[in-house]
Amino acid sequence: MTITDPLLKAREAAALLGISEPTFWRHVGKGTLPKPVKLGASSRWPQSELLEVIEKAKADRNAA
Structure with missing residues (x-):
């Protein structure tokens, strides 16, 4: 089985962002992140x- 969508830990997800x-x-708690x-x-x-x-x-930024 090949994982094509890696599951990230909170630390890894924060680093990505x-x-x-x-x-x-905080963003997860507010609902701005999944x-x-x-x-x-x-x-x-x-x-x-x-x-x-x-x-x-990015799309929201470009639309504004």
Whole structure:
């Protein structure tokens, strides 16, 4: 089985977005970033969902 959409830890997701981990969690809590996929006690984010957030922010910026 090949994973084509890596699941990122909070630390990795925050690094991808260029923000601190506490800031990342704040955005998740506010709903501006997607909720995690829960795997037992672990929280993970599909990389594709985070990249979609970036693309949406770019589109919103260009539309303004």
